[in-house]
Amino acid sequence: MSFLNIWKRYLRNMTHVRLIVSYYIFAVTVSVLLLSLPIAHKPGIDPSFIDTLFTAVSAVSVTGLTVVSTADTFSTQGIFILAFVLQFGGIGVMTLGTFVWLIVGKKIGLKERSLIMLDQNQLSLSGAVQLIKQIIILILLIEFIGGLVLGTYFLTYFETWQEAYLNGFFLSISATTNGGFDLTGASMIPYANDYFIQFIVILLIALGAIGFPVLIELKKFLASERGNYRFSLFAKLTTLTFLALIVLGTIFIAIFENNLFYKGKEWHQVFFYSLFQSATTRSGGLATMDISLLSDPTLLLLCALMFIGASPSSVGGGIRTTTFALNLLFVYHFAKGNKTIKIFKREIHEDDIRKSVAVTITAFLICFISVLTLSITENFSLIEILFEVCSAFGTTGLSMGITPELSTIGKSLIIALMFIGRIGVFFLLLLIGSKEKEANYHYPKERVIIG
Amino acid sequence: MSFLNIWKRYLRNMTHVRLIVSYYIFAVTVSVLLLSLPIAHKPGIDPSFIDTLFTAVSAVSVTGLTVVSTADTFSTQGIFILAFVLQFGGIGVMTLGTFVWLIVGKKIGLKERSLIMLDQNQLSLSGAVQLIKQIIILILLIEFIGGLVLGTYFLTYFETWQEAYLNGFFLSISATTNGGFDLTGASMIPYANDYFIQFIVILLIALGAIGFPVLIELKKFLASERGNYRFSLFAKLTTLTFLALIVLGTIFIAIFENNLFYKGKEWHQVFFYSLFQSATTRSGGLATMDISLLSDPTLLLLCALMFIGASPSSVGGGIRTTTFALNLLFVYHFAKGNKTIKIFKREIHEDDIRKSVAVTITAFLICFISVLTLSITENFSLIEILFEVCSAFGTTGLSMGITPELSTIGKSLIIALMFIGRIGVFFLLLLIGSKEKEANYHYPKERVIIG
Ligand SMILES: [K+]
Ligand SMILES: [K+]
Structure with missing residues (x-):
């Protein structure tokens, strides 16, 4: 019996969800250990356990x-560890997730996910491994090109080439994985007037947040003869929603901040501030301005926008773009009868x-109870509390600045x-729904008044 | 052809919803005209059109x-007009609504409403008229008894019996219809230590907000031989939710205000403050304290609680208790698979x-857009804005005090x-869904990724 078969049998005995949660708990444990290493910190700095x-x-x-400034707390080794952890986090769910779903493929409604990604063809184990490889290569390639471009460009910003490329690659990884960590201590604010960097970062954020199924379909489309490839319903729906949210976000930020934050600013400043802050809510988390200066x-x-979050099977969080779109479609068609x-x-x-509606209603309840508890x-x-909760739930990472001042209970809740x-x-x-078999008897149906 | 037949034919040509909306627009127009009469105001006072x-x-x-103090703005005649309008508003939707549904009974999912109320028996026109009479008699009886009790009790509060009974009957009408208007200028704060008045008012609010179908079933239950009457699923579900919300609200208000508003207060004060403020969110709107003193x-x-609101077919608003309960049941059973x-x-x-889920998601969207606009x-x-929006949507009428200071746009939105x-x-x-016939063709179904 090969190792892969043993692994396969082991996976079959665990539910998919529990496996993924186990993976995350494992990843968090390893990360805590690594980030607790003395060499990870700058001299004389020793963060508390809850902060680590x-x-x-x-x-x-x-x-x-x-909760702590990355640049002030972590040494260069610590920053490498952090970049490594971001990689594991970002690539984690797609690779492991996809892997599990493809191999085990139990009937819990997740089978379709792999089917969509693979054009309705059943997949062999080697095909699954192939796909995982593709994902990893794709993300590393995007990050590498991004890091190279940003690092080279940063040669004008930093004194040594080491600093330039460390910052370039860290920013590329932080953007592509939608990690949102920064080495500047002030997110992207130092680059608020550098539209080239912003353009590259927005592109990297979008590539990470638009979802791997879409990237793979896009790759197939580009590889196919012209017009010979049909995008899946999922790819169309999620991409349209993704772009619509960015465009609408940009327009409304520009309108809302007109005469406020944008007072006296040029049109191109207004455009880039609005575009960047809109795009970053997909789940990037980097910002070119002090968020707490914005109006209510x-x-x-x-x-x-953060609550809605990124596309499914991406590096982002929230209820996901498709969930949001299906909610709107549902309500519209319900009203139409x-x-x-x-x-x-x-x-x-x-x-x-x-x-979609179950996810949305549950997400509302979770966020409401969180806001209530933090209040x-x-x-x-x-x-400030609502913003922090939506940011954490959307795994966006924007903040009005309260994160370091949260109580231990507050930090635990945000975690x-x-x-x-x-x-x-x-x-x-x-995960929380038990796996009991549904009772096989029925009661008479009875209507209730809703409206 | 009798008058009733002509009326019946007229009704058949209008959709139910449009008829109800027309009724409300008509009622509002008449109310504006009546409240604009010079005799309705105190001397020298002339409210603006938007305020009227x-x-x-x-x-x-x-x-x-x-937006204006009732006691300071309206004369005794004005107060009578207001009481009259409250009656029309409170009884309006049940009587007219039930009437329309029973007579027309088109297949837009509303037929069940009448069926439930009438124990699965089809109803003749005379039966419908009979039911309307029951509703009106029931509500007037409740109000009359409430007014008599409160008025008599008020003899100790007021100098003349006229004043005592005017205040008693107005409070009874305001409580039973869940109108929430007050003549004290400070809601129920003057009675903050009078538990008898509070008990009566909570009872009247609950009788109005628990829904007419429940009251009618209760009446049938009391009239039937013991154990011979089965309550409908609707009655059980809505009553249980109604009571659970009041009990949980009471408990959590007591916990949240412990050491804050309740600092140094006796247990019975804590109990009654909590109970009254919890019960009033069903959609009463009267309050025994200054709401703006409460913590976040x-x-x-x-x-x-206001967003959830009252039971269906009652004097209250919000998404309704059944809607809330079905949402919770749905999510629970969805998680269970x-x-x-x-x-x-x-x-x-x-x-x-x-x-239920369509109503809830739409309500969220409406309230979110309202809060955004008001901000x-x-x-x-x-x-303050969120509280005002939830209060208006739940037709509760509680406020942190910003209503009179709203801009004209703000007032229009709250309207x-x-x-x-x-x-x-x-x-x-x-109402907003057009009545186009659904296209009779089908496309292939295709799954999308949600989670
Ligand atoms: K992020
Ligand atoms: K009310």
Whole structure:
């Protein structure tokens, strides 16, 4: 019996979800240990356990919320460890996740995920391994090119080439994995007027957050004869939603901050500030400005965008773009009295609607209870708390600046939210739902009044 | 052809929803005209049009938010007019609504409503008229007894018997219709230590907000031989949710305000403050304390309770208790992987789940967009705005005190929210959904990734 067969049998005895959660717990444990090493810190600095745990979860979940300044706390070795952890976090769920789903393929509604990615063809084990390789190569390639471009460009910013490329590659990894960590101590604010860096970073964030299935379809499309490749419904829906959120976000930020933060600014400044801050809510987490300077309407908008989050099977969190789109489609067609939901000449499956609304309602409950709890334990305004909660749930990592001042209970709650945001509410529901068999009897149906 | 037949034919040509909306628009117009009469105001006082419109919509929708002090603005005649409008608003939707549904009974999912209320028996027109009479008699009887009790009790509070009974009957009407208007200028704060008045008012609020179907079933139960009457699933579900919300609200308010508002207060004060403020969120709107003194956690809790609102077919608003309960049941059973939702030895119909989640998601969107808009137009904190929005949507009428200071845009938005809260999101969806026939072709179904 080969090693792969033993592994396969072991996996079959665990539910997918538990395996993924186990992976994350393992990754967090290793990260805590690595980040606790004395060589990881600058001389004389020794973060508390909760702060190290927070950093580890923030890195594994590629959120980017920080209770300590990365540049001031971690040594160069520490920064390498952090970049390594971001890689594991970012690539983690797709590779391991996809791997498990492809091999085990149990009937818990996840089978379709692999089917979609692979054009309705059943996949052999070697095919799965092949796909994982593709994912890893793709992300490393994107990061490498990004790091090279940014590092070379940074030669004008930094005194030594070592510094330039360390910053370039770290920024590339932080952007592509949507990690959102920074070495500047002030996110992307030092590059607020450098549109080239911003353009590259936005591109990297989008490549990480748009979801691997989409990237793979895109690769197939480019490899195929022109017009010979049909994108899946999923790819169309998620990409359209993804782009629509960025465009609408940009427009509304520009409108809301007109005469406020944008007072006296040039049109190109308004455009890039709006575009970057909109794009970063997909789940990048880097920012070109001090978020706490924004007005309440903009902050509320960003909260909503972070809550929606990134595309499924990506490096991002939140309820996911498809979930949001299906919610809107559902409500629209419900109002119309339509029984079926048609889009892009396809019909949406009823079960996917059920999933989407269950995920959304649960996410609302989780975020509401979190905000309520933090309003008891912390001494911040409602908007600061709401923003922090949405940022953690969306694994975005933007903050109005309260993260380092959170109480231990507050930090623990944010840790839990980053974790939930990363594995996704759907998996959370599968995790907490027991596996009892459904009773085989039926009661008479009875209607109730809703409206 | 009798008058009733002509009326019946007329009704058949209008959709139910449009008829109900027309009724409300008509009621608001009449109320505006009546409240604009010079005799309605105290000498020298002449409210602006937007303030009169606000008061009219607040009264017709039995919300109770006020931009002007009722006692300082309206004369005794004005107060009688207001009481009259509250009656029309409170009784309005049940009588007219039930009437329309029973007569027309088109297949838009509303037929069940009448069926439930009438124990699965088809109903003749005379039966419908009979039912309406029962509703009106029931509510007037409750109000009369309440007014008599409160008025008599008020003899110790007021100098003349006229004043005592005017205040007693107005309070009874305001409580039973969940109108939430007050003549004291400070809601129920003057009675903060009078537990008898509070007990009566809580009882009246609950009788109005628990829903007419429940009251009618209760009446049948009391009239039947012991144990011979089976309550409907709807009655059980809505009553249980209704009571659970009040009990949990009481407990959590007591916990959250411990050492804050309740510092140095006796246990009975804590109990009654908590109970009254919890019960009033069902949609009463009267308060025994200055709501703005409460801490953020309590305010957030009240927001959630107001958002949920009262039971269907009652005088209250919000998403309704059944909607909330079905949402929780749906998420729970979804996580369990159950296909059917069993409760009280009955199964919930799939369509009712669809309705509930559509209503909830739409309500979230409406409230979010409202909060966002008010955060642009008004100069209040997020919690004050959120509280006002939830209060209007739940037709509750509690406020942290910002209502009179709202801008005209702000007032208009709150007017729209009170209206939506009153007719309910389900009707709103039916109203905005066009009646086009659904296309008869089908596309292939295709799955998408959610989690
Ligand atoms: K992030
Ligand atoms: K009310």
